[in-house]
Amino acid sequence: MTILVVILALLVGLVGGVLGGQSRGRASRAVLDDSLQREAQAQAERVRSEAEAQGRELRAEALRVREEASRLYQEAEVRQGQAAQQREQAMADAARERADAERERADALRERGETVRERETLKQDRQDTKRERDELKREIERLNRRAEQLDARGEKLDAVEEKLEAHEKRLSEEGTALQERVRSAELKLYEVAALTPEQAKEQILSKLDSELEDEKAIRVRAMQERASADAKRHARHVIAQAIQRSASETSAALSVSVVPIPSDAMKGRIIGREGRNIRAFESLTGVDLIIDDTPEAVILSSFNPVRREVAKHVLEALVQDGRIHPSRIEEMVHKAQDDMKGFIHTQGEEAASSSGVLGVKPGLVQLLGRMYFRSSYGQNVLKHSVQVAHLTGIMAAELGLDVSLARRAGLMHDVGKSIDREIEGTHVDIGVSLGKRFGEPLEVIDAIAHHHDPENGETLYSVLVAAADAISAARPGARREELESYIKRLENLEHIAVSFPGVQSAYAVQAGREVRVLVQPDKVSDAQATLLAREIASRVEQDMEYPGQVQVTVVRESRAVEIAK
Template sequence: MPQSLIILLLLGSSLIALLLVLFARREAAAEREAARNEAAMVREEAQARLAEVKRREENSLAREKDVAGDQRTAQQYARALDERAAVVARDEKRLAQTRGRLEDERTAALAAVAKTTVDEARTELTEALLERARAAAAVELRRLEKRTQANAEERARAILVEAMQRQAAASSSEHSTTWIDLPSEEMKGRIIGREGRNIRAFEALTGVTVVVEEGVNAVQLSCFDPDRREIAEVTLAALVEDGRIQPQRVEAEYTRAVAGAVQRHRAAGLDALTAAGVSGVATEVVDTLGRLRLRTSYGQNVLAHLVEASQIAADIAAAVGADVEVARRGALLHDVGKAFSHEQKGTHAGLGARFAAEHGEEPAVVNAIAAHHDDVPAETIEAVIVQVADAVSASRPGARREDIDAYLKRMENLERLVLEHHGVTRVLAMAAGREVRVVVEPDEIDDAGTQALARTIAEHITQDFTFPGEIKVTVIRELRADAVAG
């Protein structure tokens, strides 16, 4: 290698090393400058914090001085109050002493004037004051009693009026007929049957009169007994829907309608419970309530009356702060005994109370049922509310009519009178009491005996039963023989 090249390389290396040294020094100088700047900032921040601390210490010292001054002022004010209280106490003591001395002097003066001792004067004065106080208290008490009574009567009227307004629907049922719509005029012919055999079989089986009128696309079922009329309605509706009407079909549908009465009762009872807002009632009680849908009292539907009375009792109980559920339940069940009062001895209130107790009703509800006609004392405020609700539901305008009740009673008496005769198994008062159909036992009454029995019954009715017009007596003797081949 030439010597000049070597020299150049050495010079280049030296220059590079010198540049690196200079660069390193410059970086070191920059780092020292940055360190000095950072140290200066730290010193400034420390000085600022130190100044803040000193300022806060000075403020604290100033507040402590103010507090100390306030404490000294408060202590001085408290001492001044204590001194003022002591002065007031001394003045009150002196005043009391002066008052006592003056009272004694006045009493002594009164005693001297009245020529009595101090004790006697004190006694007389006390008695006079007491008498005046009693008289004033009696007058004030009487005034308060009158005001309270007036307010109570006004409040009671408001509660009853509000309860009655909420139950303004009519619940009376004065008709003894039911209309069945027909799909066509031709259905009337099927109902009558050839030579009237279908309608005769229907009336003989159900005890209901079928009225077929021209120009009306419906037939009318007439019967005073709502049970028989309802079963006949179900039977005829099923026959009309099926379209096949003959005596055998009439008997089959009638049997099915009688068997389905329990389900219809239960459905009506459940609807009543829902309307009244009552739950947790035994199934037997539900079925018995449903039976009341076909009962009336002075033209008022009994089940509708129970639901209405239950709602009225709940409104009254809520207004006066009584037990709403007990009042609601007692009112709903208060006439449940009417479902079997005609079958058992006793009042419907007593029978209903015993029936409710046997099926798990609580004593308060049982007492409300038993006491709603004052047969037994009312033991709770809810029992009194049930009495009020029963009276309101029965006596409000449009609730009851007496004509239908008298009519039903007359029909029942007529059937009961005819049923007393020997051999009679069934009596059906029909055509609003203008006809009585009598079913006899064929083994006890023969064909010749039917004529004699008809005359005997007619004479008995004429002698012991008051009625307008005429009553036709029809005695039916039917002999059936059944056999099974197999």
């Protein structure tokens, strides 16, 4: 661009000079103006084109220079990055070499320490070796002294052995003499008995055979009795296990209920004007209300426990409220009857839950709850059924049967007693009908039908339910009339034990399952105590009837007492 400007300036100066000369001599140079002007224009055009071409070349050259500079800059950056990487690598190598040097130094220090410890250990080992060598010397000296003692003792033993040989020789001679005497005595015995040795031997063997026959018969009979007892004991094992694991409270049913009142003045309000309140109460509840001279109490009498319980709740509510008149009595009776339905259903659900029986239909739950107010021989039927369910489940588990089905059968076996006072038929027939009506399994229905005659049952569940029913009904205290016989059995156990000679006292424990016998140590020895226990057990087996088994424990105690003064 600078060259182009210079050229243009020269051209302008040239043209200016030419034009100036023309002005001074226009007249004389007029002919040359046009040619010079054209020549100048041509020259200017040529100079312009050359300047433009040269400018383009310069721009291209500048562009190449810029690209070369950019490339050199990029190469410089690449080289700078490589230099940085090389510097970092060198620093890392230096750090690694420094760490290796430190590690080698630590190893050298550790090896030096180990060398020191080894020297100390070697020194200690040398001391231990020296001490062991000294102990070994002392042991050798002790063994030498022991060997000298053994040599002396060996000499003594040799002398004793010589004496024993002489004594043994003398005993052998005496034994030979005794054999001769025995042989001569046998010959004399044969002469006196008038029997030859063969005849005497045959007689002894025949007698021994007869004694062995008797002994064999006794042993066979004892084994048979033992096998029979074992079979019975094994057959009763499951029932005995169930009895030992059962426990429930005793419940006695009454036909009357006593309701306390705050004062005797309340009796007149209960009776009402001309007896209208008491008549309405008895008519609505179906229970006899007895008002006598009993202070601060009235009596409800009815053989229907449900009605009696409803009447009790009604009377208690009326006494607490204080408003006693026929309409109020009717209102309270209806309310108590509704509450009683809920209470009965709750009792049925609790019984099924405690027995582990699931899926009982609501109608059957209501019937189970009604058994809460039903009693049999002094037992609460619902509690009895729950206990039978538990016992049946225990025995079914021992026999590998369905435990849940067995418990269901035990819980339902007396369900007919819930309504046997309202419809005709035995509780067995009613229970079978109810079981079929509510879709109970065939095993449950069979147990209900044959829990009093299990020999006619079609399944094992009826046998289990019958056994559990007998256990629950016959356990001590379950029935009032059985309590006396239970106490009598305990007294008989003690009486049988005391009747043997040498027995000081006897005690029946563990509900009659064990009798402990205390004997007089100066009259009964240890061997005799063993025989006495067997004799008492045999006597109990012969003279008594009892469930399960009775353990006889004979205790013999001797004491030596002295007082230091």
